[in-house]
Amino acid sequence: MNKVKLFSMTVAIFTFLLSTVSHAESVTGKEYQAVVETAYNYFNGAANGDQALLSKAFDLEFGHVKMITVNKETGKETIKTVPLNEFAGYFKKATKDTWVANILSVDIVDDKMAMVKLDFHTAKTHYIDYLVMYKRDNGWRIINKTFIAKKK
Secondary structure, three states, X not given: OHHXXXXXXXXXXXXXXXXXXXXXXXXXXXXXXXXXXXXXXXHHHHHHOOHHHHHHHEOOOOOEEEEEEEOOOOXXXXXXXXXHHHHHOOXXXXXXXXXXXXXXXXXXXXXXXXXXXXXXXXXXXXXXXXXXXXXXXXXXXXXXXXXXXXXX
């Protein structure tokens, strides 16, 4: 009887220890790092007027930006959509202000799609961006940037 109890306890402990081992990729995995790098390529490209970095970050063929705009005459809010290839063109020169960015969250699905929540500040504005990315041709690219901006 003691041998049966000892065997049962050994199996229970072994099963418990195996169940606590995680088989998920750690947050420092290569896909996580590539997604974070893509987000910072966008941020640094915009801050420094670096079109090469923006081209590495944005899917210039399929991507777009969505933003809330307010009609000055009516005061009514609308959603404006701008292709990322046009949006990238807004950043031709480096900013004179200091910009600071922090990634608040990263969600990766099947190593093929990702969502990054990016918090960043300029001297005059606080932004929260949601960056949706797809991995195509072995590279992560932002296909949608949706944001909100608050004047300081």
